[in-house]
Amino acid sequence: MNRYPVWKYAIIVIALLVGAIYTLPNFFGEAPAVQVSSAKATVKVDSATRTRVEQALAAAGIRPEAITLDPNSVKVRLDSTDAQLKAKDAIQKALIPDPGDPTYIVALNLLSGSPQWLTALHAFPMYLGLDLRGGVHFMLQVDMQAALTKKAESLAGDLRSMLREKNIRHGGITRNGQTVEVRLRDQQMLQQTRALVADQFPDLQVAEAAEGSEFKLTATIKPEAARKVQEQALRQNMVTLHNRINELGVAEPVIQQQGLDRIVVQLPGVQDTAKAKDILGRTATLEVRMVDESAEARAAEVGTGPVPFGDEKYMERSGQAVVVRKQVILTGDNLTDAQPGFDNQTQEAAVHLTLDAKGARIFKDITRENVGKRMAILLFEKGKGEVVTAPVIRSEIAGGRVQISGRMTTVEANDTALLLRAGSLAAPMEIIEEYTIGPTLGKDNITKGFHSVAWGFAVICAFMTVYYMLFGLFSALALGVNLLLLVAVLSMLQATLTLPGMAAMALALGMAIDSNVLINERVREELRNGASAQAAITAGYERAWSTIFDSNITTLIAGLALLAFGSGPVRGFAVVHCIGILTSMFSAVFFSRGLVNLWYGRKKKLKTVSIGTVWRPPADAAITKAE
Numbered sequence: 001m002n003r004y005p006v007w008k009y010a011i012i013v014i015a016l017l018v019g020a021i022y023t024l025p026n027f028f029g030e031a032p033a034v035q036v037s038s039a040k041a042t043v044k045v046d047s048a049t050r051t052r053v054e055q056a057l058a059a060a061g062i063r064p065e066a067i068t069l070d071p072n073s074v075k076v077r078l079d080s081t082d083a084q085l086k087a088k089d090a091i092q093k094a095l096i097p098d099p100g101d102p103t104y105i106v107a108l109n110l111l112s113g114s115p116q117w118l119t120a121l122h123a124f125p126m127y128l129g130l131d132l133r134g135g136v137h138f139m140l141q142v143d144m145q146a147a148l149t150k151k152a153e154s155l156a157g158d159l160r161s162m163l164r165e166k167n168i169r170h171g172g173i174t175r176n177g178q179t180v181e182v183r184l185r186d187q188q189m190l191q192q193t194r195a196l197v198a199d200q201f202p203d204l205q206v207a208e209a210a211e212g213s214e215f216k217l218t219a220t221i222k223p224e225a226a227r228k229v230q231e232q233a234l235r236q237n238m239v240t241l242h243n244r245i246n247e248l249g250v251a252e253p254v255i256q257q258q259g260l261d262r263i264v265v266q267l268p269g270v271q272d273t274a275k276a277k278d279i280l281g282r283t284a285t286l287e288v289r290m291v292d293e294s295a296e297a298r299a300a301e302v303g304t305g306p307v308p309f310g311d312e313k314y315m316e317r318s319g320q321a322v323v324v325r326k327q328v329i330l331t332g333d334n335l336t337d338a339q340p341g342f343d344n345q346t347q348e349a350a351v352h353l354t355l356d357a358k359g360a361r362i363f364k365d366i367t368r369e370n371v372g373k374r375m376a377i378l379l380f381e382k383g384k385g386e387v388v389t390a391p392v393i394r395s396e397i398a399g400g401r402v403q404i405s406g407r408m409t410t411v412e413a414n415d416t417a418l419l420l421r422a423g424s425l426a427a428p429m430e431i432i433e434e435y436t437i438g439p440t441l442g443k444d445n446i447t448k449g450f451h452s453v454a455w456g457f458a459v460i461c462a463f464m465t466v467y468y469m470l471f472g473l474f475s476a477l478a479l480g481v482n483l484l485l486l487v488a489v490l491s492m493l494q495a496t497l498t499l500p501g502m503a504a505m506a507l508a509l510g511m512a513i514d515s516n517v518l519i520n521e522r523v524r525e526e527l528r529n530g531a532s533a534q535a536a537i538t539a540g541y542e543r544a545w546s547t548i549f550d551s552n553i554t555t556l557i558a559g560l561a562l563l564a565f566g567s568g569p570v571r572g573f574a575v576v577h578c579i580g581i582l583t584s585m586f587s588a589v590f591f592s593r594g595l596v597n598l599w600y601g602r603k604k605k606l607k608t609v610s611i612g613t614v615w616r617p618p619a620d621a622a623i624t625k626a627e
Contacts, residue, residue, distance in 0.1 A: 002534055002537050002538060002596065002597045002600060002601040003597055003601040003602070004593075004594050004597045004598075004601070008590075008594065009594060009598075011590075012590070012591055012594050015481075015485065015586070015591075016481065016484070018488065019481070019484045019485045019487075019488040020484065020488075021118070021121060021123050021488075022123045022487075022488040022489075022491045022492050023484055023487045023488045023491060024114065024118060024123065025112055025114035025118050025123050025124055025125040025491065026125040026126060026487060026491060028112060028113040028114040028115070028125075029112075029113050030110040030111060030112060030113055031065065031077050031078065031079070031110065031111055031112070031113040032077075032078050032079075032080065032081050032083070032084035032108070032109075032110065033075055033076055033077045033078060033084065033108075033109045033110060033111040034075070034076045034078070034084060034087045034088050034091060034106060034107070034108060034109065035073050035074070035075050035076075035105075035106075035107050035108075035109040036049065036053060036073060036074040036075075036076075036091060036095065036104055036105070036106055037072055037073040037074075037104065037105045037107070038072070038103070038104060038105070039102045039103055039104055039105045043103045043104065045069075045072060045073055045074055045104075046069075047069060049069075049074055049095075049104075050067060050069045050074050052094060052095060053067065053074050053076060053091055053094070053095070054067060055094070056090045056091050056093070056094035056095070057076070057087060057090060057091070059090070059094075060086060060087070060090035062078070062083055062086055062087050062090060064076045064077060064078055064083075064087065065077045065078060065079055066116060066119070068119075075109065075111055076091075077111045077113075084108060085108075088106055088108060091106050092106045101384055112124060112125045123491070124491060124494060125491060126487070126490050126491050126494070126495055126496070126497045127268075127494065127495070127496040127497065128268065128442075128446070128496070128497055129254075129266070129268065129496045129497060129498035129499070129501070129572065130254075130266045130267075130268055130437055130442075130498070131437055131442065131445055131498055131499040131569075132442050132445050132446050132449070132497065132498065132499060132502075133268040133442045134268070134437045134438050134440075134441065134442035134443075135266065135267045135268040135436070135437060135442075136266070136267045136276050136434070136435075136436050137264075137265070137266050137267075137433070137434065137435050137436075137437070138264070138265040138266075138267075138276070138277075138280065138431055138433070138434050139258070139262060139263070139264050139265075139431070139432055139433035139434070140262065140263045140264075140265065140280070140429040140430065140431055140432070141261060141262055141429065141430045141431075141432045142233065142234055142237055142261045142262065142263060142427050142428075142429050143427050143428040143429065143430070144230045144233065144260075144261045144427060145178075146427050146428050147229055147230060147233040147427035148178045148221060148226055148229055148230070149175075149177070149178055150427070151178075151221065151229050151336075152175055152177075152178045152179065152180060152221060153175055153356075154336050154356045154357070155180060155201065155203070155204065155219070155221070156173055156174075156175045156180045156357075157356050157357025157358060158201070158356065158357045158360075158400065159173060159180060159182070159197070159201065159219070160173050160357055161357045161360060161361065161400075162196060162200055163182075163193065163196070166192070166196060168189055168192050168193055168196065169184075169185065169189060170182055170183060170184050170185075170189065170193070171183035171184060171185060171214060178220065178221060179218055179219065179220045180204070180218070180219040180220075181216060181217070181218050181219075182216070182217040182218075182219070183211075183214055183215070183216055183217075184214065184215045184216075184217060185213075185214055185215075186215075187215070189215075190208060190215045190217060193217055194206060194208070194217065197217075197219060201219070202225075203221055203222055203225035204219040204220065204221060204222065204225075205219070205220055205221075205222050206218065206219045206220075207220075230260070230261070233427040234257060234260075234261070234263070234427075237263060237427060237429060238255055238257065238263060241255055241263065241265060241280060242255055245265070245267065245280075253265065253266065253267050253268075254266035254267075254268075254496060262432075263429070265280065277431070277434075280431075286331060286332030286335060286377065286378070286379055286380075287328050287329075287330070287331055287332070287377075287378045287380065287385070288328070288329045288330040288331075288375060288376070288377055288378075289324040289325050289326075289327065289328055289329060289375070289376050289378065290324065290325045290327070290329065290366075290370060290373065290374075290375055290376070291322060291323070291324050291325075291373065291374035291375065291376050291390055292308060292311045292323045292324060292325055293373060293374060294308065296308045297311060297323040298323075300313055300321075300323050301313070301320075301321040301322065301323050302321075303321075307323060308323070310325065310326055310327075311323050311324065311325060311326065312324060312325075312326055312385075314376075314378060314385050314386055314387050315386055315387065316386070316387045316389075316390065322376055322387045322390050324376045324378070324387075329362060329363075329366055329375075330355070330359050330362060330363065334355050334356050334358060334359025334362070335353060335354070335355060335356075335359065336354045336355065336356055337353070337354040338351060338352070338353050338354070338417045339351070339352050339417055340352075340410070340413040340414045340417040341413070343403065349409055349410045349412065349413040350403050350404060350413060351389075351403070351404040351413050351417045352401065352402070352403055352417075353401070353402040353403070353404065354400060354401055354402075355400040355401075355402065356400065357400065359400065360398070360399060360400030363397055363400070363402065364396065364397060364398045364399075367393050367395070367396050367397040368396040370393050371393055371394070371395060371396065372392065372393065372394075373392070373393055374390050374391065374392050374393070375390065375391060375392075375393055376389075376390040377389050377390070377404075389404055391404050445499050449499060449502035449503075450502075452502070452503075452506050453483075453502060453505055453506045453509070456506050456509050456510070457479065457480075457483065457509055460476070460479060460509060460510070460513050461476035461479065461480075464476050464479075464513065464516070467612055468520050468611055468612045469610040469611055469612045470599070470609070470610035470611070471520050471523070471596070471609070471610065471611040471612070472520070472612070474516075474592050474595045474596055474599075475513060475516035475517075475520065475588075475592060477591075477592075477595060478512075478516060478587045478588050478591050478592040478595070479509060479512055479513055479516070479587070479588075481587040481591050482508070482509070482512045482580070482583050482584050482586075482587035482588065483505075483509065485583040485586065485587065486505065486508060486576070486579055486580050486583045489579050489583065490575075490576065490579065495575060495576075496572070497572075497576075498569060498572035498573075499569070499572075500569040500570070500572045500573035500576075501572045501573060501575065501576040502576075503573060504572075504573045504574075504575075504576035504577040504580065505576050505580065507577065507580075508576065508577065508580025508581070508583075508584065511555065511580070511581070511584065512580065512583075512584035512587065512588055513588075514551075515544075515548045515552075515584060515585070515588035515589065516588050516592060518544045518547055518548055519540055519541055519544045519548075519588070519589070519592070520540070520611060520612075522539070522540040522541075522543055522544040523536050523537055523539075523540030523541075523609070523611055524540075524611060524612075525540075526539045526540055527609075527611075532606075533600070533606040533607060533608060533609045534600070534606055536609070537596060537600060537609065541589070541593050541596075545589065548585070548588070548589060549585075552581050552584070552585055555581055556578060556581045556582075559574050559577040559578040559581065560574075560578060562574035562577070563575065563578060
């Protein structure tokens with residue numbers, strides 16, 4: 001009656017094994033480390049960087065415990081702080097020959113001290129949030145109206161150019177806020193303009209009105225197009241912020257959207273608020289110049305001659321020098337979009353650029369006059385310029401749509417498009433909230449949070465064992481499994497643990513034990529009603545299940561609402577709360593039933609169970625006087 005098949009016990013064993021493996025890294029603490037990240041948007045951190053780091057450490061006689069390559073950084077874990085400082089000096093000398101123009105950021109950091117075999121299994125500890133580790137918090141407001149105004153200005157310029165090309169006469173084009181107004185003299189010009197807007201500007205919707213003898217056509221951005229502009233502006237700003245924050249050497253920065261127009265930036269471990277604000281507000285500019293292909297310029301590129309008068313020398317990402325004219329043809333203000341793609345003829349990887357009306361006119365004239373020559377696109381950050389790409393002009397390019405292709409992989413095309421888009425912010429941002437948490441306060445928060453969970457767990461286990469005897473001990477073991485699985489799932493998801501999350505963890509213990517209380521009381525009730533021990537166990541679990549399921553589902557709905565509509569600390573609480581509910585349903589019902597079945601299931605002539613005092617009503621309590 002009360003026996004689990006082997007496969008159910010196998011599930012329990014696998015769950016315990018996986019839970020133990022992914023919980024273990026949280027007990028090894030942190031080890032001193034050195035983190036190497038890119039200081040410039042055009043510099044990559046890849047396997048070649050890792051090799052250079054390994055060679056620098058070997059030359060300095062330093063033996064690291066581990067070297068890992070992440071998508072954006074190389075991390076070196078060491079056994080002591082002395083080795084950490086020596087490793088930082090050695091890596092800086094190898095990777096940064098010119099301290100005045102650093103290409104990499106070499107920062108001190110802390111990494112998990114878990115052994116290599118756990119890391120090989122991708123078992124990592126939970127990240128600690130700002131309130132547990134200390135650092136800086138910013139909330140930035142993105143000016144979405146400015147993004148829409150910029151889009152409207154671009155559309156007004158494009159419309160003006162298209163009307164000129166189609167020889168459609170008008171009385172003037174003006175931008176009024178986020179609308180574009182076109183004045184036309186007669187009905188024929190009005191219809192031609194409406195047809196042009198419908199065909200060439202799908203993001204605009206138009207309305208017409210008569211004003212005396214003239215007509216006014218008012219074009220506004222469609223709601224779906226406006227949402228797309230706002231979403232793209234928010235994404236581009238987040239990408240730009242991430243690129244800038246890499247300079248701070250922050251191990252796990254939190255950059256996330258909050259609401260429709262806000263970005264939360266949390267930098268654990270950073271205490272210099274002024275430097276963080278300087279990095280977040282940093283601007284990058286884009287410039288387009290012509291490449292000087294004279295003999296003097298070629299000599300300057302290879303280092304055998306001086307840079308010609310009126311020229312400047314910059315480096316490409318590959319390390320190749322390029323001599324360009326000082327005259328700036330276009331800037332990033334003329335670039336409205338950059339997307340990776342493919343050449344329609346050769347199917348090679350390419351980058352497709354979209355220019356505004358002014359940029360399109362300039363680009364058309366320049367490309368017509370310089371077919372067969374090279375044009376360089378440069379990115380400037382902190383006064384230092386680098387060549388992103390220097391393609392050859394193949395033909396005159398009109399219409400404001402430019403394609404960059406040739407000797408470019410798909411990855412390079414994606415990177416180039418990202419650099420061109422993220423060179424500057426898509427919309428202005430304002431810091432509306434900021435605060436700093438010291439590392440001492442973070443450590444105190446960890447200690448207090450750990451004590452609250454530990455004492456809560458101990459008291460609950462003691463009470464359950466005293467009140468429900470052996471069944472209480474089973475409940476306490478199930479509660480321990482629930483805590484184990486909760487930490488394991490958070491570690492597997494690489495969730496960030498915050499102080500509200502620790503509060504939710506303590507709350508999850510109390511809510512999880514409630515399911516076992518329902519089961520134990522149901523078993524007691526069956527025993528009071530005269531059921532046999534085996535039947536009471538079966539009925540107790542089966543009849544309590546519906547109540548447990550309903551109560552957990554309603555609580556989960558509340559948690560999902562907090563997760564969907566909450567922000568900041570509320571979301572941190574909601575994540576742990578929801579995961580705790582799911583793990584408690586497994587541990588309180590499935591796991592505890594497995595323990596009960598394992599202990600009592602093989603006893604055929606079971607008369608009593610250890611579940612504490614079963615209060616039975618007096619024998620005559622159910623007898624009523626019959627008349």
